[in-house]
Amino acid sequence: MTPLLLTVPSVPSPKRLVTPLLVLGLALVLGVGLPACGGDPPPLPPEIAEGRAPELLILVYDRSTSVTEAELQHYQEATRTRLDDLVHGDRIVALQILELSLDEDPIRWAQDVPPREFRERVMARDSVARARFIQDARDYLTRFTDNEDRDGFVGTDILSTLHLVAAEVAAYPEHRASVILFSDMLQANAVMNMEGLVRMPPAGWIQQQARLQTLPDLSGVCVVVVGARTDTPASQRVRSFWEEYFEVTGANLLPRNYQYRAVRIPERPCGG
Numbered sequence: 001m002t003p004l005l006l007t008v009p010s011v012p013s014p015k016r017l018v019t020p021l022l023v024l025g026l027a028l029v030l031g032v033g034l035p036a037c038g039g040d041p042p043p044l045p046p047e048i049a050e051g052r053a054p055e056l057l058i059l060v061y062d063r064s065t066s067v068t069e070a071e072l073q074h075y076q077e078a079t080r081t082r083l084d085d086l087v088h089g090d091r092i093v094a095l096q097i098l099e100l101s102l103d104e105d106p107i108r109w110a111q112d113v114p115p116r117e118f119r120e121r122v123m124a125r126d127s128v129a130r131a132r133f134i135q136d137a138r139d140y141l142t143r144f145t146d147n148e149d150r151d152g153f154v155g156t157d158i159l160s161t162l163h164l165v166a167a168e169v170a171a172y173p174e175h176r177a178s179v180i181l182f183s184d185m186l187q188a189n190a191v192m193n194m195e196g197l198v199r200m201p202p203a204g205w206i207q208q209q210a211r212l213q214t215l216p217d218l219s220g221v222c223v224v225v226v227g228a229r230t231d232t233p234a235s236q237r238v239r240s241f242w243e244e245y246f247e248v249t250g251a252n253l254l255p256r257n258y259q260y261r262a263v264r265i266p267e268r269p270c271g272g
Helices: 014-030 069-083 124-145 158-171 205-211 233-248
Strands: 055-061 091-096 108-112 176-182 222-226
Touching (some): 205 233
8 A cells, every 4th residue: 555645835944935035125125116017127217328428517697787686586587497307417506707807716616416326236225325416506607697696797798707617628529518698798897898889899809809700619618608698789789799709719519508497408409
């Protein structure tokens, strides 16, 4: 007679139960994205998936008395919105427009958006670090649009300030450079005064300066102007000067990027 064999179902060892739970717990703590059941893992961020070059975002602020308090408030709001487009590895620079010449000590601030800890993973703590940086940058940059203590301004030297911009661009050649000029674009110093067209440069001035090699190198820089009017013959003359100036210096200023009040500044205003 064949003996009766009883089959006892195997019980998983504690190690087999603990290990998957431990992995899941560590993933949640570290912020590592796990795919849903049968789903795909979280997509990589655009700067990784698209091989996007880091951006050098240079914000240039005009706080002269020709700029109204309402315009300064608009500059602040436009800044807050534009900062949302920054990603890990980008760099931001803020400059206040010089008053008279390059001899002045510039008011400047610069920081890098914290890089990702892991380039091939989506980490929650990376997102938190970026969000904190953006908020801190917003708070700090309000001093560049502050309406207080502006009575002592004696001029607006946009031309000299653009030499500072060129130096920032040259220091980070691996970045794609974007410059936002928050200004009415009225150069006003001892050499040139565009307010009311009091002292406009003579015909051929830009080409003459190019021959003398006194213009900054802004090759490939995407320029956006926010705060300049275009609704009068005088403002159109000022606009024509800057369009020629940026063309000769190698910058890219598209007609749509020369505005008085931009509704929103796109991440890539010059395309690409």
